[in-house]
Amino acid sequence: MMIGATSWQINGSFLENVEHRGENIQFCELLVYTWNKNTEKTFMREIEDIRRQTKISVHLPTDKLDHVKNAYAFFKDQDYLNITIHPFMNFKEFADFYFSIAEEGKKISIENLENDLFFEFCDYLKKETSNIKVTMDYGHLLFDKRSIEAFYERFSGQISEIHFHGANEKKAHVFPDQKTIEDFVNFTKNKKLSDDFPVCIELFNLEEAKKVAAILKGK
Secondary structure, three states: OEEEEEOOOOOOOHHHHHHOOOOOOOEEEEEOOOOOHHHHHHHHHHHHHHHHHOEEEEEOOOOOHHHHHHHHHHHOOOOOOOEEEOOOOOHHHHHHHHHHHHOOOOOEEEEOOOOOHHHHHHHHHHHHHHHOOEEEEHHHHHHOOOOHHHHHHHHHHHEEEEEEOEEOOOOEEEOOOHHHHHHHHHHHHHHOOOOOOEEEEOOOOHHHHHHHHHHHOOO
């Protein structure tokens, strides 16, 4: 597997986060949680330097579907490992947008969240669920107390990326305890993930992300 970490690790730009990622972090997930003129200007200034330094995946905005569309328009012709998108409440509009991209052959996958929206969207799609790609958020499944194995079994042929982090009773995206790390290592070994399969550590603390990356790389 290929180990990545998010931007927003340090208080700096996307490029500055890339520059501090550490030797065991092989790609950066660019967290683009909104899209406006300032965001666009930042990426226009930094994207070439970012891509020279690391492989990237992209997390599209989570606030408005219009922002998602504008951000996607910027990244669609970039060289990226995967694009992750959250489902939006207007399922028809969201589905129309998602499948219009998928039909172009672009890498884009839908993430399971810390609520039921992903599964509600799957219910809306019915049989078309088999036509989507999925970003499997391991930490969200822990937080929701859903079966890791059942989720993987259902979507195994459709999973394009995995997000890893710990969870407790109050929140996800916390440093994983020893059992969580051991279970995840066993999970990745049992599933025989390929060397280029992207696994992103979604911890928003650089030293914690580096520590988990080193463990997953066996160092």
